[in-house]
Amino acid sequence: MALELSCTRAEADQKQLTRCRETLRMSSNSINTIGKVLALAGNETRLKILFLLNKEGELCPCDFSDILEMTVPAISQHIRKMKDAGLITSRREGQTLYYSLVKGQSEVLEGIFSRLQENKKVA
């Protein structure tokens, strides 16, 4: 890939470009972290799971399978990704695993939930 390292537009504002690069560099950790959360929540099934956990407190894979009309393994795999990312956690009660949101783990998500619950125009 022979990438042009510089915009050849005569009007290109080099100071702006430098500033932008610096902005990204400064926020790269946040961008990376938030990007992962958004990618997880950007799947409709996972968004529903997160939304329901926010509303109901805790639910088990079997519940989600029933509510979302999906197989348990499909649910389980979505849950795993969110657990790996630290968004949700589990509590065992006998054979049943109850999942819940890890509070304070994502203010971004909480902002989304409040919007969803208010049923506001979101986009």
Place this chain on the structure above:
Amino acid sequence: MALELSCTRAEADQKQLTRCRETLRMSSNSINTIGKVLALAGNETRLKILFLLNKEGELCPCDFSDILEMTVPAISQHIRKMKDAGLITSRREGQTLYYSLVKGQSEVLEGIFSRLQENKKVA
């Protein structure tokens, strides 16, 4: 797919399951819309583009290509998705197309930007 239509757990709270289904049904439009926005913003390149547009007002594909060190067609294809979704719009000035955020199109995104700019702990 022979899907069990009901959780067989003895402890399954049928009222809760019904309530959850209803919750999703009520919010299905919002969930769908917000899900699409999150899926778009859940790509690191697109998140950076949106973030920079929020900060700088407007930028052209050539700028992004330079800043993000990616080919112009790669940028252009990301831009197209966001334009199709109504998140961004363009203004032509000669050969150059300046892209900018469609204001008020996603409060969710605006919430994310403010968090990114404050460089707060996001997740």
Place this chain on the structure above:
DNA sequence: TCATTATATAAGCAAATGCTTAAATAAATT
């Protein structure tokens, strides 16, 4: 201990994603 139940994991596969390179538009310049 053996079967049942709840969940997780693994392997396989089709569809979606995100890049690449090449070609097409559109506007400006010569």
Place this chain on the structure above:
DNA sequence: AATTTATTTAAGCATTTGCTTATATAATGA
């Protein structure tokens, strides 16, 4: 009119994603 520049579009391809089915693990109960 021909060339250059900015951008888009298209085709191709490797990677990722999200399901499926089959199997493994863990806890309960007969």
